Amino acid sequence: MADAWLYNYTDFGEGRDQSSRPVLRATVPVSAPGSRRSFSAIIDTGGPINLVSNAFIETATAAVPTDERLILRLGGRRFDAPVATIAFALHPPVPRPAAPRLWTGLAAVIDPWPHEGTAVIFGQTGFLDQFTVTFGPQGFAVEDGSTFAARFSGAPGS
Amino acid sequence: MIRTLHLEAWAGLWVALDHDDRVVASAPTVKDLMATLDGHGIEDVEIMHAPDPNEAIPYGLG
Numbered sequence: 649m650a651d652a653w654l655y656n657y658t659d660f661g662e663g664r665d666q667s668s669r670p671v672l673r674a675t676v677p678v679s680a681p682g683s684r685r686s687f688s689a690i691i692d693t694g695g696p697i698n699l700v701s702n703a704f705i706e707t708a709t710a711a712v713p714t715d716e717r718l719i720l721r722l723g724g725r726r727f728d729a730p731v732a733t734i735a736f737a738l739h740p741p742v743p744r745p746a747a748p749r750l751w752t753g754l755a756a757v758i759d760p761w762p763h764e765g766t767a768v769i770f771g772q773t774g775f776l777d778q779f780t781v782t783f784g785p786q787g788f789a790v791e792d793g794s795t796f797a798a799r800f801s802g803a804p805g806s
Numbered sequence: 807m808i809r810t811l812h813l814e815a816w817a818g819l820w821v822a823l824d825h826d827d828r829v830v831a832s833a834p835t836v837k838d839l840m841a842t843l844d845g846h847g848i849e850d851v852e853i854m855h856a857p858d859p860n861e862a863i864p865y866g867l868g
Binding site for chain 2 (some may be wrong): 656657658661662665666670671672685686687688701707766767786
């Protein structure tokens with residue numbers, strides 16, 4: 649990923665019967681490395697760690713369980729979620745002809761998956777510690793994690 | 807730049823979209839959807855859940 653990948657916000661149609669104002673989600677396509685079937689993943693800047701469903705895990709041949717478990721609340725339910733190390737492939741925005749960006753990150757595995765919408769949620773550990781993500785009114789950009797320090801000459805507070 | 811999807815006809819189902827955002831397969835569960843994709847040899851798709859426009863909008867913490 650030598651340059652920024654620019655993504656549109658996605659309007660899945662949530663709440664379309666309630667309001668004319670679209671509900672916009674920052675989503676990116678992600679799969680297991682080598683797979684040509686991606687899942688739409690929501691970027692949640694307030695989420696402490698990546699969350700994946702069993703549906704995604706079943707496609708992730710390189711998922712390695714850790715000894716860690718996290719107690720999480722999601723969709724109004726409490727989960728005792730095992731944490732795994734998972735290999736991911738971030739796909740570029742369509743129709744950009746670029747190879748997926750591969751990385752390995754932690755994710756908590758949620759079962760049963762309580763959310764409608766996506767089978768993957770990207771949070772701080774496992775995604776935002778890997779990429780620089782810039783949100784703007786017209787869309788958002790995903791770049792290498794090192795971009796932030798290079799652009800702003802240091803860490804926050806420096 | 808908004809990617810507006812029109813998934814009302816598949817509300818409540820898991821769907822697979824091609825690069826033109828056309829639904830090429832749908833099923834009640836991801837497992838069933840993957841079986842359908844396998845059965846038809848369908849690749850190069852993005853998988854998501856089609857929301858019901860009348861459902862509450864998911865928001866925030868927990």
